[in-house]
Amino acid sequence: MVNAINDALDIKLAEDKSVIVYGEDVGVEGGVFRVTEGLQKKHGVERVFDSPLAESGIVGTAIGMAVAGLRPVVEMQFCGFIYPAFNQIISHATRMRNRSRGKLETPIVIRMPYGGGINALEHHSESMEAIWGHIPGLKVVAPSTPHDAKGMLISAIESNDTILFMEPKRIYRAIKQEVAEGKYTIPLGKANLVTQGKDVTVVAYGAMVREVQKAIVMAKEAGISVELIDLRSIYPIDKETIVKSVKKTGRLITVTEGPRTYGVGSEISQIALEEAFLHLEAPPARVAGFDVIVPLPKGEHHFMQDPYKIFYEIERTVKY
Amino acid sequence: MVNAINDALDIKLAEDKSVIVYGEDVGVEGGVFRVTEGLQKKHGVERVFDSPLAESGIVGTAIGMAVAGLRPVVEMQFCGFIYPAFNQIISHATRMRNRSRGKLETPIVIRMPYGGGINALEHHSESMEAIWGHIPGLKVVAPSTPHDAKGMLISAIESNDTILFMEPKRIYRAIKQEVAEGKYTIPLGKANLVTQGKDVTVVAYGAMVREVQKAIVMAKEAGISVELIDLRSIYPIDKETIVKSVKKTGRLITVTEGPRTYGVGSEISQIALEEAFLHLEAPPARVAGFDVIVPLPKGEHHFMQDPYKIFYEIERTVKY
Amino acid sequence: MFKEYNPLQESMFQVIDNHGKVINDKWMPKIEDKQLLKFYKDMLFARTADLQIVSYQRQGRIFTYPPNYGQEAIAAAAGVHIRENDWLVPAFREMGTMLAKGVTLKELFLYFMGYEDGSAFTKAKNTLPISVPIASQLLHAAGLGYAIKYSKKDEVVYGFVGDGGTSEGDFHEALNFAGVWSVPVIFIIQNNQYGISTPTHMQTASSSLAVKAVAYGVKGIKVDGNDFFAMYKAIEESVKVCRDGKGPVLIEAVTYRKGAHTTSDDPTKYRTKEEEEMWEERDPMKRMKAYLISKKLWSDKEEEKIIPQYKEEVDRQFIEAENYGPYPKEDVFKYLYADTPDDLKDQEHEYDRFLQWKNSKLK
């Protein structure tokens, strides 16, 4: 996935002079995950560069650049370090168009690795997308494969909205996949029906898609047919795809990494309630993180969603 | 409610030398809503004072004070201005005990007026409690009456947790109510069954409680009996009270001011799903804000929940 | 100039005294009489509007408004220099510069009456809307500066903030980014002595606000913000620095908010009559007027004659704003995204259905 993202950035940098890439250590070093490696050399230090260590500064200046017609793609080094930029995102980046009644726009992509599973210290493993999804004016997406990452990032850079592009760092290098060369886009806001099934719909995104796929293998052995939807876009939500599937299977499970309460899962359930209540044969269920701080590496396995947990919930829901 | 809050602060300041009250303009002026009026005169400038204009600074220093044994009660001038403090809240105030395995605690109360309805400029009218409720380690409460405000604030100051105390500024001076003199507490985390009813359960909090009460009058005329729960605590949620009621009425509506998607409503619905699925006679429904930025005063009525909207949803749900 | 008035020496750059007498010939700007008169009239117009608005507010015709009263020279001086393509990044107390950029009074009124339309400036180019979250806008100024430098344009950014705003982290980050990037931004602190009720000495222990420039390796200067000529000159020099690629610059403009913080504030709670009187003597309009009268360019009589015309104009625009009409429901949903997502459209449709139902009920 690292290469696919690098590729997307490279393509857009080459194609559009208004694209600017910056953030902490993204220039000379190419980012702590090497996602931007080689881009400064290729596109110059004025277009790909290291910023001072200040997240509010990074997003806040991106707003100014975007208003002036540039398309900044900025990086937050880890999900836990975006919070100093919270005010700039919620108070300005997501509001400039609305505030100016369409006169000003802020086409900004904020890239950010998120999620657990890499044995990192505190603040490096969170999945707080529900917070971001609740902010009006923001789009929030998370790819689950290298192919999607590339197409979605290109779409994000071409969008005139402010987009939080959440990269599941756990699978940065885990999934080997041929990624098409050259430019292609994947529309933001559309979910992906990964696997068809008939007994239960499972909605996931990012690194969780792979975990669900492992659970599907177990489910198959148990004679359960699972329909898997990769949500791709946390906001806006592709209600249509979800509702269609739930109407078919009558059952819904969401699998998310973040804290359970006020998390993404309950919103997906609510959609099922509002649009498919009479089709429901079991209560829409959640596999989600606990309402706790992600434990340090030695305790992280308690927090993370493993395929067993998903399968456990699948079985419970189908047997309801 | 302004007086009740002032009273609670006064009582705790008098009783406990470790209580410290500060924030922007809370000292000499007594706060822009006059909530802290007179407290500096009475308790001294070292205990009630004006801070520099910096929200991260206010919460960040409160963390240091709290770790050293004080009990800071800080004010954010408006709900839209807490965001510069987001990092200090999510990265430290809510984590210090967990991080130090119980060695350090941060008994901090962050007071903040929230919600719409006072014809204010941008950033003054938001209700983003769903975001706060999603943060592990934080408690989030909102009173709906002067009586509750006083008792809940005293409890909050006495709690060893970090508490976001959200004050519905729309009813700061709207509800006239005798408030008991002297000290009393209302436990945090317990909802209040305001009105018993049998056809539908409505869950609300803060300024919305009063709006629901108006809708209940309409419902009565239409022959519908409504059970009203004042949630009081957005996190933790008093599941027991909600579930008991939903099992009784078979129907649930939530009324909240914030944006609908990933809002408080869907979480309450999910609780009903998980604990009372087979009792549900209609899909749990939401009356909530749109996924938009609160319009400026001239357009705010489009955004706000009026009793008609609530009644409309009550009728729909009961007729489902 | 930035060497001569090095903020470390704690001197304040002034050109005229409280009586309008030139005390600093060396730095007295050369301005044509006609021009000068125009600038004074612009300030007079702003002040007239300001006082008028306060009375509208008392009549309940506008919700809230932050007066510029007493601070007119700063925004006016910036307004003189700012070009059509230069960027204005206001806080919320810069009426003079906004008018100079082409923002209309009516638009300002619309904004403070509660219409976003007031920020969709129809004539003003390269002007950001009013920014409420204190100091956050300065980062936009720094970013605009980067864009200008990157695109090799000959533009300058004017970024405003109050004394209270210097305490925010964003002030620091903006100055620091601008310093590292060396971008053409003039940061202007309107030090009006208070952030609402909090005096500047409770905001910071530094000897001045201008001295903070040192922390970012940028040029800084402390200027008498109630001295139009000093402000004129300081900004002129700052523009040169910026156009030479040697920006940014930090200007502390020392002034006084003669009015309330906003129309809902009561300054008697936190300041003394003596203090107000002291500052009354430094009033920027009086000082400039004294100068103009001494040069026989202006008279009380002329002023008395023109003020009613200004009032009328203010009133005309105010009434236009008052009659702006209802707030279209569509506007609540329309500007959030480049293409409104289906779900948001559904929310609007659902709202339509509710409104229909409600209207039928109310009939």
Added chain:
Amino acid sequence: MFKEYNPLQESMFQVIDNHGKVINDKWMPKIEDKQLLKFYKDMLFARTADLQIVSYQRQGRIFTYPPNYGQEAIAAAAGVHIRENDWLVPAFREMGTMLAKGVTLKELFLYFMGYEDGSAFTKAKNTLPISVPIASQLLHAAGLGYAIKYSKKDEVVYGFVGDGGTSEGDFHEALNFAGVWSVPVIFIIQNNQYGISTPTHMQTASSSLAVKAVAYGVKGIKVDGNDFFAMYKAIEESVKVCRDGKGPVLIEAVTYRKGAHTTSDDPTKYRTKEEEEMWEERDPMKRMKAYLISKKLWSDKEEEKIIPQYKEEVDRQFIEAENYGPYPKEDVFKYLYADTPDDLKDQEHEYDRFLQWKNSKLK
């Protein structure tokens, strides 16, 4: 001292040169030989531990670790002065001061191995855990300072941050609050020339980091952080200032991170051999050792003899940490709230049920 080494004059406070020769008699601190030797040995222990940890990491026995290698004099000098009741607010590269406060190596190891228990310091009083979000901890230091002043205690706060950290808004707000409140906090910037790969001149255009003190009206000084004696003296003087109620103080300690940023970083990507060699000559241990040898207080032979003992001790504590055992499930839920809410308890019970089911499946 703060007058003599005014950061505006851009001089750096030094006491010994690169060869350990005293070049500044006036400010050479008076330290007993025995004491001095102990301080050196503390540094030696820290360095030994540091190098050892890097090799553990290579063996895959610890995940990530930020070496102090090359920066030992700063944390050691602070460790000398900090008292039991003084507060330590570390960033994450202050092993020497943490050990001096009573944090054990084993606890540090536990933390970096992935146990929160490593931050529940069993012996160290008034010590905050390592803070990962850059610069945020400085506000805690300012708040602790307020609490000390409020409670009229005779305590001092030591707050650490890196050069990169000075760019964050929280750095600004912390210094500003501390300045306004005039609280007993020593802010120590470990300027090790880089924030990961980003050199200090890309963090700020200011002439030094110490000069930023001016922006907050607080005392500041730039010190050779690789000169133990200079650091010793600077902190000694800062403590006096704080105990006299004249704090805070800002110290820029100029040093060099000889190792990688963390064990997963590769510095060859962003720095040159020449640069590393230049700094090698300023190595703090070498300089102090040269001084000690010249005073006949120490010898290579003694050092050779003692290092294996240190290694053994480090190894002993490391292995203890390695054998710490499994992470109790309860600990995931237990420390979030003073009283765990029912719902969170339910989540734990539900997890218990799942674990039971899973165990039965796996059997």
